[in-house]
Amino acid sequence: MTSPESQSPAPQPPEPESRDRVYRSAPAIAGGVLLLAVVGWLGTDAVVSGEGRTPWMAVAVMLLVVPLVVAFTLRPAVYAGDDRLRIRNPFRVIVVPWGKVASLRSSYSNEIVTDSGAKYQLWAVPVSLRARKKAARREMRATAQARRAMGRDGAPDEGRGSALGMRAGLGGGPGAGPVSDGPVRAETDRIVDELRGLHEARREAGSAQGEVTVRWAYEVMGPAVAGAVLVLVLLLAG
Incomplete structure (x- = not known):
């Protein structure tokens, strides 16, 4: 019987592979969730309370609309890995x-x-042009503050406590944050x-x-096409 000291050490687990960086649009996701909630509420109400062909039309419209909402709001993503961009x-x-x-x-x-x-x-x-303009205005304010902090001879104004060193990406001032590493960007x-x-x-x-x-993405296109065909059939059926 071997002693615990003579046993070989357990093999170390392999190093985990680097994960992809994932980029998504938070406003689009929020808007998609809200639209799905509205469509689900209205569609369910039409199916439960509707008469005649109304429930079938509600199902067809949901089959058409839900995949499109998901496709344009929840689905888009960018995965950046070490070897490729998906x-x-x-x-x-x-x-x-x-x-x-x-x-x-x-x-x-x-x-x-x-x-x-x-x-x-x-x-x-x-791209958000509004965000770009906002970032440009913030950068202009930060640059103007940095210039005001410099004396006429190019030395920091002692009364301001070297505001250049306290400048942050969002403006500046004591406790405002770390020194900006570059221009403000959207x-x-x-x-x-x-x-x-x-x-x-x-x-x-x-x-x-x-x-x-x-x-x-046939998993998105298929249901949407099926919903469109069903809506067309119901409309033609009169």
């Missing part, structure tokens, strides 16, 4: 290895461009910056090479 849009899932990404563009919409010239929009990372623009950084770091990796794949 884009889950309303009706398609696109997997693009980092080695195939030529650029990430951000204007009126965020999209990626592959080395073959194909473009794919990032539905889960929508949330979706910061996400695109992160994706660009990951692309720059991983595009030459051997495991980040491969082919672009596109799959249609």
Whole structure:
């Protein structure tokens, strides 16, 4: 019988693989949940209380509307891994290895461009012009405060206690937060910056090479088409 000291140590568990970064739109999710609640409430009421063809029409409309609401609000997501970018849009899932990404563009919409010239929009990372303008105003206020904190000779004003060192990304002042590392950016623009950084770091990796794949989301399109056909049949039946 071997002593506990002579037993070999238990094998260590393997290191967990790095998880994908997931980006989704919180306002879209909130809006989708609200729309589903309204559709479910109205549809259930029509099925329970309706007469004649009303219950059937309610079922058909819900079969059409619910998949579309899910597709455009709850479904969109972007999964950024070490080797590839997986884009889950309303009706398609696109997997693009980092080695195939030529650029990430951000204007009126965020999209990626592959080395073959194909473009794919990032539905889960929508552009908000309002958020951009708000971030620009915050940056202007922070810059103006930093300039006021500097004396005419370029030295910090002692009466302000070196406000430059206390400047935060949201404005500044004692206890306002850490020193800003750069210009104030809108949330979706910061996400695109992160994706660009990951692309720059991983595009030459051997495991980040491969082919672009596109799959249609038949699990969403099928019920919606069935609901549309049923609504059309009920309308034609008079």
